Amino acid sequence: MTKVRKKSTALFHIALMAACLICVDTSAQLKSYKNVVEDAQNKMVKIYGAGGFQGLEAYQSGFFISSTGEILTTWSYVLDAEDIVVMLNDGQKLNAKLKGYDPRTEVAILKVEVLNVDYFNLDKAVKLRSGSKVLALSNLYGVATGNEPASVQFGVVSAKTKLSARRGAFDTNYQGSVYVIDAMTNNPGAAGGAITDRRGNLAAIIGKELRSSKNNIWLNFAIPVSEITDSIDAIRSGKIIAQADPKAKLADEPMTVKLMGIVLLPNVVSNTPPFVDRVVRGSVADKAGIRPDDLIIEAAGQLTTSRNALENKLKTIERDTPVKLTIQRGRKFLNIEIDLNK
Amino acid sequence: MKNISTVIALTAMIILPSQFAVSQKVDSKVRDAEKARVAAIAKATQSTISVFAPGGRGGGSGVVISKQGYALTNYHVVKPCGNYMQCSLPDGKLYDAVLVGLDPVGDVAIIQLLGRDDFPAATLADSDKVKQGDWCFAAGNPFLLATDFQPTITWGMVSGVNRYQYPSKTLLEYADCIQTDAAINPGNSGGPLFDANGDVIGINGRGSFEKRGRVNVGVGYAISINQIKYFMDHLMSGRIVDHATLGATVYTDDRGRVIVDAILETSDAYKKGLRYEDEIVRFGGRSIQTVNQFKNVLGIYPRGWRVPLTFRREGKNYDITVRLAGVHDVEKLTEMIQGKPSSKPKGKPGDAKKSKTPRKKGGIPKAAKDRIEVRRGFANYYYNRLRRTEIWKAHIGAQDYSKLQGKWKISARASDGTVVQILLDDEKSGIQWGEDPYVLDPEKDLSEQLYPRQTGGLLPALHLWRRLLIQGPEKFGSLHYFGSLPLEGEKKYPHVFEGTFDVAVTNFFFNRDSHQLIAQEMFLDPEGNAVEVRFDDYQEVNGVMFPRKIKTTVSGRPTEIRFNKIEFQK
Structure with missing residues (x-):
């Protein structure tokens, strides 16, 4: 009996300590969701490109990852266009250049000519756990136009899992780790949107629409930043580039x-x-x-x-x-x- | 036995410390937040209703907004019901209800639950204060799940405000609506969206469904309660109400400016100076940078509303106030909702008649039947008559204008010094404006008798004013309660009667507190210019309250006309 009591007391202490940690965490001045959302909005962009027929929307979402106009988004047919147009949160409309993309992780980086924009710092990206509260920001259904802010949804991470575990059910190039979210985040136009934690720190990028071929259920998932850092680095360093260098010298005896x-x-x-x-x-x-x-x-x-x-x-x-x-x-x-x- | 007691002791130990721990470690803020949420949901629940069409022909949700049982829901929810439906409250009881008013474009309907005068009413919030990231929750009866009439609560976040959703193959347009990720499913339609305090911020009615089937996709839309507030009196009038148009279309140019690309010359905006290629800067008190924002402002006002507009031309801003016209022709809108007029007319068109039971079985209970009056162009004419009578009675008070059947002779002087003699009578009215005499023959086309010219038609306006006072609204001609409209200088929107006599459409404005007839606005000029008359300085004359001063526009200038002598002849 006493043994049991001791054990439970110990557990109780641990629980108390854990609770205190949580207490400290929450008692630190937390911004209201409203303010977190407001701060995040300036980092969001709406992207317009190819599509607009047969249920293929000609728009998707993205966000700044540097103050000099680098935009992270999802690689899709939308970007397979001569003119990619990006709408900033303040309604400014800019032409974007496709800097590069990685077909394996299906991320792309666009570049627009702006200075000193608000951005999500990838170095400060956070990892989430099952049960973490998240905000999803995206221009789903193209609801917002011009300077109207992107839509925001609230959810909880239901699971951290690998998409490859669901092979055969979900047809996707990306096979790595994902967060599955309990909110309906993955809608038309939402791909490339941002998943942040309770404080507005970037955690993941919203994936493409994905429907199970077995039961027609749509999966709401996002790709953790840590999974795409290599792709981003490769694109940024020019290891994967989208367009040929027009100044590149032609070979004397070229390969065919x-x-x-x-x-x-x-x-x-x-x-x-x-x-x-x-x-x-x-x-x-x-x-x-x-x-x-x-x-x-x-x-x-x-x-x-x-x-x-x-x-x-x-x-x-x-x-x-x-x-x-x-x-x-x-x-x-x-x-x-x-x-x-x- | 021993074993069992040990188990009990153990269980107790496991539970007790954890309970103790809970009471210790949970921050009081968290407990307060939880308490507040429970209270908000409890408060919101009691006024949330389910709406059932008779014969199981569909249903939805709604919310009670007054003790008398008036409740808001969607137009598309009551559409299959006709003018009688049944509604449940969470008290487990089913109430008979009748249709009151319809806003088919805005997808709103008002109904009245019957049988009590102490219905639990929800509080309406100021939805302009709702911001993205706020908590909210929807209450209603999704999938008609609740057989015990307890509403289903779905909690969520405000995903966006001031959203514009194009009419999707129908005439339902969702302007300036609230977007939420709270689950909105079939059956939630017409139900309330509450803020975290349990006050109504909108009426749920639509989602972005498209290819995913008609279930929640995390994108639901609620009609803002502030829009409904603008329409409230209109809906209570028993009419089928229309939305508004500026008479101009706009586009966003490549510099992100909203530019007029077409404008009707007959529109009020054109008369106030708005032209093709002008830039819309502000509208309805909001700055305008997108077409959606422009449509959002237009979408929240009923026909006839006056809205401030700022436009820019060649670097200079111009402020005007425009009167918005209806989107639809009245007959067109009626046709869309009620179909073409019956080919075999029973009595004169426009005649009110008591409803006949349209259903085979059971029929409509008497209490409901007594509150249904079918008339073409109205959702339920009973309520129009009710309001019109209330307002008229409050206006005349203990006075009897109907005894003033003889000639009215008024000697007056305008603020520009002109001596004015007015004679108003059934057969012929006349006015002597300075040196110029004018005679009005009400038997002839009024639009050709816009006398005196410099007033645009003060004489026919006053003729109709007298007609209303002595005949009353029943005998004036075709006259109904319109709702309320803003009027310059009035803090509360006055009640408005809209009357038609000959080709003249006349609005009469009644102050909400004094109940006095304070203004008249007559549309008679084929070019659409209105004659506006303000009635002021009411004093007792021959035992009735009578204005001693009117204000109108003479040669484009605001002019006061003081009545020095008023004589009612026998």
């Missing part, structure tokens, strides 16, 4: 897909994606393991959004230089090196 032994899908439209149609038996590509239906998403560190982009990039590479290709095969990503010298 033909030399590799790859036949691409015919170039029917200006931005036909570089899908492999056929691989010549016994060719370098064949030996390296490239297969029909592979999509070449990167060549020598540059994103190859189209056949033209791939071919232009190859024109800047001498044929005796090994080329690193990133291949998307179904939901898998493979790195393959093509070396004609081998």
